[in-house]
Amino acid sequence: MRVINKGYIDTSKIHGYGVFATMPIEEGQIVEQAIVPEQVISPDYEYLDGKAFIKNVETMANYRFAAPGLDANRYWVIPAGNAIMYNHSFSPNIIWQYLRDDRIIEFMALKDIKQGDELLFDYGPQYKYHRRTKISNEIPIK
Numbered sequence: 305m306r307v308i309n310k311g312y313i314d315t316s317k318i319h320g321y322g323v324f325a326t327m328p329i330e331e332g333q334i335v336e337q338a339i340v341p342e343q344v345i346s347p348d349y350e351y352l353d354g355k356a357f358i359k360n361v362e363t364m365a366n367y368r369f370a371a372p373g374l375d376a377n378r379y380w381v382i383p384a385g386n387a388i389m390y391n392h393s394f395s396p397n398i399i400w401q402y403l404r405d406d407r408i409i410e411f412m413a414l415k416d417i418k419q420g421d422e423l424l425f426d427y428g429p430q431y432k433y434h435r436r437t438k439i440s441n442e443i444p445i446k
Contacts, residue, residue, distance in 0.1 A: 393424035
């Protein structure tokens with residue numbers, strides 16, 4: 305299998321670094337196939353002074369992807385390639401899916417993308433909740 309990657313990393317106006325299209329990409333085309341290592345991050349508990357503490361909750365929290373379906377809360381994966389550098393958008397131009405049998409996270413274009421455009425996906429409801437809460441706490445509401 306040949307792994308596809310139509311993006312490059314550069315500085316982003318949105319946040320730090322981002323991924324940008326190396327060429328025009330049509331809606332529905334594969335943008336990147338990021339290989340997922342066999343090792344996963346799973347939540348676990350450790351006990352101290354008779355109390356249980358969950359661990360791994362914050363491990364690579366900004367760079368991991370939830371496992372698909374029913375496994376979403378059981379483990380996370382961190383793909384190789386540009387995958388961990390994509391920035392969030394409430395109006396994304398790419399979407400991803402995890403192809404478990406191939407150990408690939410595949411990113412596809414939601415609309416036509418021009419060469420040089422930043423590639424953005426929606427980080428999901430948990431990110432939206434925390435982001436909106438942070439924004440509402442920073443901006444006084446009149």
